[in-house]
Amino acid sequence: MPNESEHLDFSLILASAVHDMKNSLSLLVNAVNELNQRYPCEEQEDRRKHAILQYESNRLNAALVQLLGIYKLDNQQLPINLNYFDVDDFLSDQVAAFQPLLEAKSIGIDTDIEEDLDGCFDTDLIATVINNVIGNAIRYTKNKILISAYFDSGLVIEINDDGLGYPKAMLDNQQNFIKSIDYSTGSTGLGLYFAGKIAEYHKKGNTSGSIELANGGRLGGGVFRIRLP
Amino acid sequence: MTDYLKKTALIIEDFAEFARSLKAMLNEIGIVQVDLVNSGESAIRACDEKLYDIILSDYNLGHGKNGMQVLEELHFNKRVRSDAVFIMTTAENTTAMVMGALENQPDSYLTKPFNSASLRSRLSKLIQKKEALSKLYQLIDKGQLNKALELTEQLKESYPKYKMTILKLESDCLVRKNKFSEAANLFQSVIDDRPIPWAMIGLAKCCLAKREYDQAETVLKDTIQNFPMILEAYDLLAQCQLKLGQKQEAQDTLESAVAKSPNVIKRQTQLGEIASENEQFDRALKAFKQTIRLGNNSVFKSPDSYLNYSNTVSKKVTQSDESTNKTVIFEAEEFLKDFYKEYKDDRVCKLRGTVAEGNLLRVQGRQEEAQLCMKSAQKQYQNIDTMLSSKSGFELAIGMKNLGDEETAEAILKDTVEHNFEDSEFLEKALPFLKDHSVLEQGKKAHKLNSQGIRFFEQKEFSKAIECFYAAIDTAPKNVSIILNTVQVLLKMHQSGQADDSIVDKCLSFLTRINNMSHEDHRYHRFQELFRLARSLQLPDTF
Numbered sequence: 001m002p003n004e005s006e007h008l009d010f011s012l013i014l015a016s017a018v019h020d021m022k023n024s025l026s027l028l029v030n031a032v033n034e035l036n037q038r039y040p041c042e043e044q045e046d047r048r049k050h051a052i053l054q055y056e057s058n059r060l061n062a063a064l065v066q067l068l069g070i071y072k073l074d075n076q077q078l079p080i081n082l083n084y085f086d087v088d089d090f091l092s093d094q095v096a097a098f099q100p101l102l103e104a105k106s107i108g109i110d111t112d113i114e115e116d117l118d119g120c121f122d123t124d125l126i127a128t129v130i131n132n133v134i135g136n137a138i139r140y141t142k143n144k145i146l147i148s149a150y151f152d153s154g155l156v157i158e159i160n161d162d163g164l165g166y167p168k169a170m171l172d173n174q175q176n177f178i179k180s181i182d183y184s185t186g187s188t189g190l191g192l193y194f195a196g197k198i199a200e201y202h203k204k205g206n207t208s209g210s211i212e213l214a215n216g217g218r219l220g221g222g223v224f225r226i227r228l229p
Numbered sequence: 230m231t232d233y234l235k236k237t238a239l240i241i242e243d244f245a246e247f248a249r250s251l252k253a254m255l256n257e258i259g260i261v262q263v264d265l266v267n268s269g270e271s272a273i274r275a276c277d278e279k280l281y282d283i284i285l286s287d288y289n290l291g292h293g294k295n296g297m298q299v300l301e302e303l304h305f306n307k308r309v310r311s312d313a314v315f316i317m318t319t320a321e322n323t324t325a326m327v328m329g330a331l332e333n334q335p336d337s338y339l340t341k342p343f344n345s346a347s348l349r350s351r352l353s354k355l356i357q358k359k360e361a362l363s364k365l366y367q368l369i370d371k372g373q374l375n376k377a378l379e380l381t382e383q384l385k386e387s388y389p390k391y392k393m394t395i396l397k398l399e400s401d402c403l404v405r406k407n408k409f410s411e412a413a414n415l416f417q418s419v420i421d422d423r424p425i426p427w428a429m430i431g432l433a434k435c436c437l438a439k440r441e442y443d444q445a446e447t448v449l450k451d452t453i454q455n456f457p458m459i460l461e462a463y464d465l466l467a468q469c470q471l472k473l474g475q476k477q478e479a480q481d482t483l484e485s486a487v488a489k490s491p492n493v494i495k496r497q498t499q500l501g502e503i504a505s506e507n508e509q510f511d512r513a514l515k516a517f518k519q520t521i522r523l524g525n526n527s528v529f530k531s532p533d534s535y536l537n538y539s540n541t542v543s544k545k546v547t548q549s550d551e552s553t554n555k556t557v558i559f560e561a562e563e564f565l566k567d568f569y570k571e572y573k574d575d576r577v578c579k580l581r582g583t584v585a586e587g588n589l590l591r592v593q594g595r596q597e598e599a600q601l602c603m604k605s606a607q608k609q610y611q612n613i614d615t616m617l618s619s620k621s622g623f624e625l626a627i628g629m630k631n632l633g634d635e636e637t638a639e640a641i642l643k644d645t646v647e648h649n650f651e652d653s654e655f656l657e658k659a660l661p662f663l664k665d666h667s668v669l670e671q672g673k674k675a676h677k678l679n680s681q682g683i684r685f686f687e688q689k690e691f692s693k694a695i696e697c698f699y700a701a702i703d704t705a706p707k708n709v710s711i712i713l714n715t716v717q718v719l720l721k722m723h724q725s726g727q728a729d730d731s732i733v734d735k736c737l738s739f740l741t742r743i744n745n746m747s748h749e750d751h752r753y754h755r756f757q758e759l760f761r762l763a764r765s766l767q768l769p770d771t772f
Contacts, residue, residue, distance in 0.1 A: 019289075019320045022320040022341055022342065023244070023320050023341065025341075025342050026247070026320065026341040026342035026343075027246055027247070027250070028342075029342045029344065030247075030250040030342065030344070031250075033344055033345070034250065034253060037257075057342075061342060079456065079457060079458035080456070081426065081456065081458070081459075082423065082424070082425055082426065082456075083393075083425060083426070083427070084392075084393040084425070086390050089354050092350055093347060093350050093351055093354075095350075096344075096346040096347045096349070096350035096351075097343060097344065097346070097347045099344065099346035099347075100344055100346065116389050116390055118390075118392075118393075120423050120425070124338075124340070127340075204423065
């Protein structure tokens with residue numbers, strides 16, 4: 001029994017610490033955006049620095065969400081809340097969150113979504129995954145990102161970039177990244193592990209969701225694909 | 230294109246810096262009519278003054294109400310139009326929030342940090358959706374459910390994108406029209422494809438309404454297994470288990486819901502009541518104490534919390550001689566003091582307090598003081614001019630009986646039975662205590678006459694119908710459900726020209742017999758509507 005209550009306390013501490021940090025980040029990001037509106041960057045170098053602020057704060061936020069999420073997963077406290085959502089609406093919301101960063105880095109983002117496509121998922125959880133992947137794509141792409149979504153015995157969302165693609169070692173070992181945390185690989189592995197778990201959480205009958213990585217795709221760079229039954 | 234200039238928005242945010250930045254975002258989008266408040270309490274006041282198009286509320290508002298409680302209260306008091314957009318902003322994952330009742334959910338959650346592009350993207354979609362469905366929302370708000378149902382068919386075709394929202398609204402309408410089988414089919418068709426929480430809860434509620442408790446139990450256990458955080462499922466399961474006579478299981482079910490979220494007054498109250506019935510008094514007291522604490526900043530604050538505590542202490546002390554008794558008696562006395570202060574202008578509360586206090590004295594062996602309370606209660610009861618609710622009536626009757634006044638107890642119980650004839654749960658509890666069952670017989674007879682009247686009405690034998698209706702009310706002169714049902718049909722007959730004007734005066738006199746109904750009574754609204762209708766029909770004659 002005493003053990004159990006310690007667990008609970010740590011989850012609360014973690015949650016409230018994450019809460020505080022996210023509040024701070026929120027204020028930081030909003031202040032940066034407001035400054036940029038009032039004094040738009042004119043020099044290339046300033047824009048680059050602005051992009052760093054945007055990108056890194058986004059990464060910090062994603063890391064915090066993931067930290068709490070993985071802790072909860074481990075303790076079976078991560079509940080799933082399914083509902084139907086319009087995929088176009090959902091994805092354009094995710095893209096909107098990156099608007100300032102995309103502008104600062106002059107990256108174009110396109111979407112290609114089947115008309116009236118809807119999906120059944122937990123928006124909170126899938127938003128975390130998509131956020132991470134778009135963040136990564138922004139980091140590795142040259143100047144374009146394409147998000148596509150279609151139906152193929154379930155909802156499939158793909159995020160394509162025109163960068164160099166994933167390293168071969170990562171593609172070959174992707175199942176290992178997804179299935180367990182390899183402490184030597186650092187954060188990329190953690191993100192994939194989390195994404196894989198969240199996809200798996202989405203079940204329909206005996207089918208579970210999954211994720212996969214590939215190179216090539218429609219922009220010739222990296223492709224992240226998530227399938228939700 | 231949405232005309233943002235015309236939209237009014239309210240920001241509820243305790244953190245001044247956030248509020249300012251949110252306001253700047255709204256301005257950037259083009260929304261200029263923006264009000265700011267920094268607490269749930271001031272939000273409620275702001276919404277009393279005007280109906281906003283857009284409400285952005287933070288979930289965590291520091292001390293006082295949180296964002297969910299604000300939304301719940303606004304829904305409860307109908308101070309938010311259903312075509313308004315309510316967005317809950319939050320720094321954490323939304324898990325904690327979806328634990329509340331599924332029907333009190335905001336239109337959307339926005340997780341901090343978010344920028345104006347995200348806010349704009351979300352807002353524009355929600356506004357588009359609400360505008361597309363606005364006619365449907367308006368019909369539902371006005372209670373024109375048949376028209377609303379017709380419209381859903383049309384809307385499903387023109388807006389396939391909003392199919393699920395429309396289905397959900399359609400099921401709401403069916404439930405409100407008591408068409409439980411149709412609603413159940415609709416929920417089932419959604420579940421057949423996917424186990425979606427709102428559809429599962431909806432199906433369970435329909436099963437409960439149809440008294441198919443075994444099926445409800447299966448659906449609810451399934452819901453809990455799939456979605457352990459949907460706490461509404463636990464509440465309903467407990468209800469179901471009570472119906473099936475599984476009192477201990479019901480207590481256990483609520484216990485696991487309370488462990489996940491301890492701050493819901495209704496759930497704690499129910500847990501307390503069941504634990505008390507299961508004679509686990511310490512558990513019951515803990516739950517009731519919690520309801521008193523939680524009541525301090527909630528619209529659901531209730532005098533019941535204090536009285537439940539005191540009455541449970543009396544029961545506990547009667548049943549066992551424990552060392553903890555002294556402490557809880559002291560606490561009960563303190564709570565009663567708070568209670569008198571809190572509800573000093575409410576006569577029914579004062580009476581209930583006096584009876585509870587009398588019993589608390591009685592179980593301590595302070596008979597003389599207990600007798601004084603009893604005498605005071607008798608006097609107070611003579612002067613009560615409000616109808617007692619089934620809960621208060623039952624509590625008072627048992628309290629007076631325990632104090633030794635069987636006569637007043639019987640009178641209270643008889644009155645309460647007559648006034649709450651349709652409340653089967655209450656009847657079941659009350660009947661074993663009622664000596665004179667004539668009120669029951671008369672109620673049944675009146676119901677028969679009422680249905681006979683309706684049959685004549687349907688056969689267009691109007692004068693025979695009216696005769697039956699009058700006879701029904703003569704048989705059970707204070708029976709609220711009989712009076713309301715009968716007056717409704719009579720007025721309908723008058724409106725369609727099948728009865729002369731004298732019927733309106735008669736209706737008014739029937740309604741006057743029950744005009745001591747409490748404003749909190751769930752039937753008060755219907756009573757008021759009928760009264761207004763009768764008055765409006767009467768007016769032409771007086772000129």
